[in-house]
Amino acid sequence: MVGLEFDTREAELECFDDLEYYVIERGVCTGCGTCAGICPRIGFENDRPVMQDEYDPHCNSCTQFCPQFYVPFSRMEEMIFGAVRNDRYLGYVDRVVSARANSDAIRGVSQDGGVTTTLTKYLLESGAVEGVIMAGVSESEPLKPVPIVATTGDDVVSAAGSRYSICPVVMGLREAFEKGIKKIAIVGTPCQVQGIRKVELFSEDRYPFEIKAVIGIFCFENFLYDEFFKSFIEKELGIELGEINSVRIRNNSFELHKNGEIESIPLKTAFKHVNIPCTLCRDFSAELSDISIGAIGAKTDWNAVIIRSERGRRLFDELVEKNLVTLASDAVDLERIKRLARRKKAHVERTSAETTEFLTHFGTAEDKVKIYELLIALHGPRLETISEATEMDDSVIRDALESLKERSWIRETMDKTTNTPRYIPEKPETVINNEVKKLNSKLKIAKKKAISELNSSYTRRIQEKIEMQG
Numbered sequence: 001m002v003g004l005e006f007d008t009r010e011a012e013l014e015c016f017d018d019l020e021y022y023v024i025e026r027g028v029c030t031g032c033g034t035c036a037g038i039c040p041r042i043g044f045e046n047d048r049p050v051m052q053d054e055y056d057p058h059c060n061s062c063t064q065f066c067p068q069f070y071v072p073f074s075r076m077e078e079m080i081f082g083a084v085r086n087d088r089y090l091g092y093v094d095r096v097v098s099a100r101a102n103s104d105a106i107r108g109v110s111q112d113g114g115v116t117t118t119l120t121k122y123l124l125e126s127g128a129v130e131g132v133i134m135a136g137v138s139e140s141e142p143l144k145p146v147p148i149v150a151t152t153g154d155d156v157v158s159a160a161g162s163r164y165s166i167c168p169v170v171m172g173l174r175e176a177f178e179k180g181i182k183k184i185a186i187v188g189t190p191c192q193v194q195g196i197r198k199v200e201l202f203s204e205d206r207y208p209f210e211i212k213a214v215i216g217i218f219c220f221e222n223f224l225y226d227e228f229f230k231s232f233i234e235k236e237l238g239i240e241l242g243e244i245n246s247v248r249i250r251n252n253s254f255e256l257h258k259n260g261e262i263e264s265i266p267l268k269t270a271f272k273h274v275n276i277p278c279t280l281c282r283d284f285s286a287e288l289s290d291i292s293i294g295a296i297g298a299k300t301d302w303n304a305v306i307i308r309s310e311r312g313r314r315l316f317d318e319l320v321e322k323n324l325v326t327l328a329s330d331a332v333d334l335e336r337i338k339r340l341a342r343r344k345k346a347h348v349e350r351t352s353a354e355t356t357e358f359l360t361h362f363g364t365a366e367d368k369v370k371i372y373e374l375l376i377a378l379h380g381p382r383l384e385t386i387s388e389a390t391e392m393d394d395s396v397i398r399d400a401l402e403s404l405k406e407r408s409w410i411r412e413t414m415d416k417t418t419n420t421p422r423y424i425p426e427k428p429e430t431v432i433n434n435e436v437k438k439l440n441s442k443l444k445i446a447k448k449k450a451i452s453e454l455n456s457s458y459t460r461r462i463q464e465k466i467e468m469q470g
Contacts, residue, residue: 015058016042016051023068024048030277032188033147033168034195035062038207040174047166047224047275064202067194068277076288079201081309089341091287094307096337098298098328099319109160111248112295113303116187116215117160118324119291119315121153123185126318129212131179133172134159134187142241144225147172149181161246164254165225166275170195173209185213189222190283197288213315216286218294218304218337220344221271221278228273239263282385284341291316297337304332346374346390362435364407367392371400372409375425382420408434 016035023029029048036042038061041053049062063069073091077084081092101107101114110117123129136148136159145167150156169192176184186196193216200211223229234241239256248255253264286292290312297304307313319325359369374386386397401423404410409431415422425431 015060016049016062019049019062019066020051022063023066028068028277028280030068030191030275030281031166031168032067032191032195033171034065034067034192034199036168037170037173037195038062038065038199038203044168044171046226047168061206065195065198067191067198071194071198073287076197076201080197080288080290085287087338089338089345090285090306092308094309094313096297096332096334097305097307097316098302098330098332099305099325100302100328102324102326106157106160107301109157111160111162111246112301113298114160115303115305115319115325116217116293117156119213119215119293119319120150120185120187121156122319122322122324123213123315124151124156125153128183128315129185130183131176131181132156132185132187133169133176135163135167135169137161137163141225143229143244143247147175149175149179149184151181162248164247164249165223165229170199173199173207176209177207182208183210183212185215186211187215187217188286188289189217189219190286190288191281193286193289194283213291213311214289216289216292218285218292218296218340219278219281220284220340221274221281223270223273224275228270232273233265237263237265282345284344285337294337296340297333299328299330302328304337306337345385359432362439364403364409367396368400368403371397372404372425372431375410375423376428382415382422384420386423 016039019035031044031047033044035049036044039059041051041057042049042062043052044050074084077092083092085091087093099113099115101110101118103114103118106114106117106121120132120134124132131149131151132155133147133149134156135145136150136155138144138146143163143165145163145165147167147169148155148159149172150159169186169188172186173184173196176182186192188196193214196211196214199207200209200214229241233239233256239258243258244256245259246257248257249267252267254267254270256263256265285294285306287308290309292306292308293303295303305316307316320327356366356369356373359372360366364372371386371390371392374390375381383394383397383401386401387394390397392400401410401412405412408426410423410425412421412423414420
C-alpha cells in the first residue's frame with residue numbers, strides 16, 4: 001500500500017480522474033485490474049487502466065477499492081482472521097506446510113508442486129465455486145498472461161504455470177458478472193488479493209458475488225510484457241517467445257525453457273525491466289489471502305503453503321483427506337520466506353557498506369544512516385512501516401528521526417488519508433552537498449587553528465634553536 005497525500009485537490013475522491021491523478025499519473029498503479037473489474041467503463045491498455053466511456057458516473061468505486069489507496073491491514077485482518085497478525089513479516093499465520101499434488105498430470109504442467117492447480121480444480125469440481133478468477137495465457141501472444149474465469153478443471157490445468165508479467169487478474173470480476181457466475185474463488189498476487197479483499201469487505205453487497213476462497217501467490221516483483229518479453233527477450237536477444245515452453249526464476253537467473261534447453265538471463269539484467277510500481281509493494285506472501293502458495297522455502301518441485309484463515313484451513317484439510325495432495329516430511333524453510341518478506345517490506349536496493357560508512361563520516365551514527373537509507377527505499381513511510389522493516393524499538397526510531405530532521409536529512413509531513421506523519425528523505429545529493437559544506441567549514445576553522453598552533457610551536461622551536469646556537 002502506498003500512502004498518498006491529497007493536498008492538491010479539494011474535491012472528495014469520486015471519479016476516474018482522481019484515480020488517474022493520484023495513481024496512474026504518479027506511476028504507482030500495479031495493474032491489478034480491480035478498478036476495471038468493478039467498473040465496465042474502465043479498460044486496460046499498456047498494462048494501465050483507461051476510461052473507455054465518455055460518461056463517468058462519479059461513483060468513487062475505482063478509488064474506493066484500488067489497493068494503492070489506503071489498505072487498513074489491521075482492520076482487514078480482524079475481519080478476515082478474527083485477529084491481527086501474529087507474524088511481523090508474514091501476517092496472520094495458522095500453520096505452514098510443504099505439499100505437492102498427487103496427480104502426475106497436474107505436476108507435469110505446474111510450475112512447482114501443483115498445489116494451486118489442485119486446489120482450484122477441486123473447488124470447481126466439488127461445486128464449491130462456479131468460477132475461478134485467475135491468470136491464463138493469451139492465445140495470440142506467447143507467455144502473456146490474461147485474466148480468465150476458469151469454469152472447469154481443464155480450464156485450470158490449461159492455465160497452470162507462472163508467466164511473471166503484469167496481468168489485471170481482478171478484471172475477471174466483470175467477466176464473471178457478465179456470465180452470471182456468483183460463487184467465485186480468485187488466485188492472485190498480493191496487490192490483487194488486497195483489491196479483491198477491499199471489494200469483498202467494504203462494498204456493502206454492491207456486487208452480486210460470493211467469494212468462497214482467496215488464494216494468494218508469493219510475489220516479489222513482476223515484469224513488463226512488452227518491454228521485457230517482446231523488446232528485450234524476443235527482439236534484443238533474438239529468442240522467439242513462441243518457442244519458450246516455460247519460464248522460471250531460480251539461482252539468481254531468469255530461465256527460459258525451450259525444447260529441453262535452458263537460456264538464462266541474470267536477474268540483475270531482468271530487473272532492469274521490472275514494473276516500477278511493484279517496487280512500492282511491501283507484501284511478499286499475500287498476507288490477506290485464505291491460503292498463500294509459493295515455491296520459496298520448499299524443496300524442488302514442492303510448494304510452501306501458508307494456511308491463514310478458518311476457510312483456508314478447511315479447504316486444505318479437505319485436499320489432504322481426499323488424497324489430492326501429499327505433505328512433505330521436511331519442514332518448510334520459514335526463515336528463507338521471512339528473509340524475502342522482510343526484504344520486500346524494506347524493499348531496499350542494498351546500499352553498500354562503503355556508502356553507509358561514507359555517510360557516517362559526517363558525524364551521523366550508523367543506525368541513523370540506515371534509517372535514512374530505509375526512508376529512501378520506502379518512499380516516505382509512516383512510523384509503523386519503518387518499525388515493520390527494522391528490528392529497532394520505536395523509541396530508537398523516533399530518536400533517529402528527530403536527529404535526522406535536525407540535520408535536514410528528512411522532513412515530516414502529514415498523510416491526510418490516515419492523519420499520521422510520514423517521513424520524507426531529502427534528496428541524497430542535497431544532503432551530501434550540505435554535509436560536505438558543513439564539513440569544509442569545520443575543516444577550515446580546524447585548519448586555521450591547527451596551523452596557528454603548530455606554526456607557533458614551530459616558530460618557538462626554531463627560535464630556541466637559534467638562541468642555543470648563538
